[in-house]
Amino acid sequence: MAGDEVPRIHHSTSIRGLGDALTDERDGTSPVSHLDAAGRLPEGMRIGMFAMGVLGAPFAFQHDNIVGYAEQMVRSTVSGLYEHREGLHLVTRNNEIAEAGNEEHVQRI
Amino acid sequence: MSNGFELPTPGGPSTWTPIDGGVDLRDLQYLTLGMLAFSAAVFPGLRHTVLSYGLTLPTDPQRVHKAADGWSALGEGVYTAGRTAQQQHDTVPQDNWQAPERDLYGEHIGAYAVASDTAADSARDLSTILRWVANIQTVGQYLHFAQAAILSAITMRSLLMGPGGHMYGQLQAYSAGRSIEHGTQRLKDLLVTAGAGLGLATAGAIAAEITLTDGLKPSDGTARHAAAT
Numbered sequence: 001m002a003g004d005e006v007p008r009i010h011h012s013t014s015i016r017g018l019g020d021a022l023t024d025e026r027d028g029t030s031p032v033s034h035l036d037a038a039g040r041l042p043e044g045m046r047i048g049m050f051a052m053g054v055l056g057a058p059f060a061f062q063h064d065n066i067v068g069y070a071e072q073m074v075r076s077t078v079s080g081l082y083e084h085r086e087g088l089h090l091v092t093r094n095n096e097i098a099e100a101g102n103e104e105h106v107q108r109i
Numbered sequence: 110m111s112n113g114f115e116l117p118t119p120g121g122p123s124t125w126t127p128i129d130g131g132v133d134l135r136d137l138q139y140l141t142l143g144m145l146a147f148s149a150a151v152f153p154g155l156r157h158t159v160l161s162y163g164l165t166l167p168t169d170p171q172r173v174h175k176a177a178d179g180w181s182a183l184g185e186g187v188y189t190a191g192r193t194a195q196q197q198h199d200t201v202p203q204d205n206w207q208a209p210e211r212d213l214y215g216e217h218i219g220a221y222a223v224a225s226d227t228a229a230d231s232a233r234d235l236s237t238i239l240r241w242v243a244n245i246q247t248v249g250q251y252l253h254f255a256q257a258a259i260l261s262a263i264t265m266r267s268l269l270m271g272p273g274g275h276m277y278g279q280l281q282a283y284s285a286g287r288s289i290e291h292g293t294q295r296l297k298d299l300l301v302t303a304g305a306g307l308g309l310a311t312a313g314a315i316a317a318e319i320t321l322t323d324g325l326k327p328s329d330g331t332a333r334h335a336a337a338t
Contacts, residue, residue, distance in 0.1 A: 014201050021197045031190040038186020044175040051172045052242065053165040055306045062314035063176065066235065070183060070325045073228060091210050
């Protein structure tokens with residue numbers, strides 16, 4: 001590997017572990033579990049049309065819209081993190097396949 | 110945390126509750142409306158006061174406080190999630206993974222952390238603004254209540270003990286000699302003011318949509334992009 005222009009060192013376990021750590025839900029300290037906790041908005045989060053009076057209705061309405069945005073944002077971020085995990089696993093798998101291929105190659109030679 | 114009157118303190122929820130301990134202000138509001146209506150029945154000049162007070166109903170500062178709690182919790186969670194992802198990336202030793210993929214992944218995670226910070230900032234801003242709104246509403250309700258109490262006390266006094274007193278004279282003069290046309294004109298003015306207020310509130314809401322949703326709105330793509338490999 002010395003002399004390669006692009007260093008290619010892969011420690012499969014730690015890359016895979018990095019992906020799993022993103023979504024690990026066991027002890028509640030992974031990004032996904034933090035997001036899950038954040039996305040569990042309290043019951044009264046949508047304040048309703050008239051919580052700021054008749055004249056404040058546009059604000060209250062807008063507030064509830066923004067709550068909806070935030071919920072979507074959390075959901076899409078969680079699914080994005082799962083995609084990251086898949087991506088990291090894919091990297092590991094590809095590397096393993098390539099390495100196995102290389103070894104076979106070497107043995108044949 | 111929703112204990113009624115709370116001032117926003119940077120860096121944490123306040124527990125300072127000098128006025129009320131999470132009292133539902135709605136009964137107070139209906140009482141206020143009732144007292145104003147009672148006074149207006151005697152002094153017709155007060156009718157527009159009833160109407161303009163009615164337009165501020167039914168406010169509920171407790172709900173607004175609750176939403177503020179929710180926003181600050183959301184901000185914390187999103188911020189922590191971004192930071193944790195970044196840390197997890199940083200703790201994988203260089204020796205364990207050296208490849209262009211690593212740099213790419215690092216960039217993605219960095220962008221995701223920045224997007225999380227933005228979203229968390231927006232959530233905290235919303236929380237602070239809602240706290241101020243709720244506090245102003247609370248104070249406003251108590252002021253209206255005080256005003257209505259004074260007015261109805263004067264009305265009661267004039268009903269029980271006969272007309273008299275300085276305030277009575279003022280109210281009497283205020284209400285007397287008002288023609289129907291005059292009343293119609295004032296009602297029109299009130300409606301125009303209310304309409305202008307609604308228009309202003311709508312404009313404000315649109316501005317809020319633009320300025321306060323940084324990182325919270327998925328359609329701006331930051332969070333999604335950053336999080337998608």
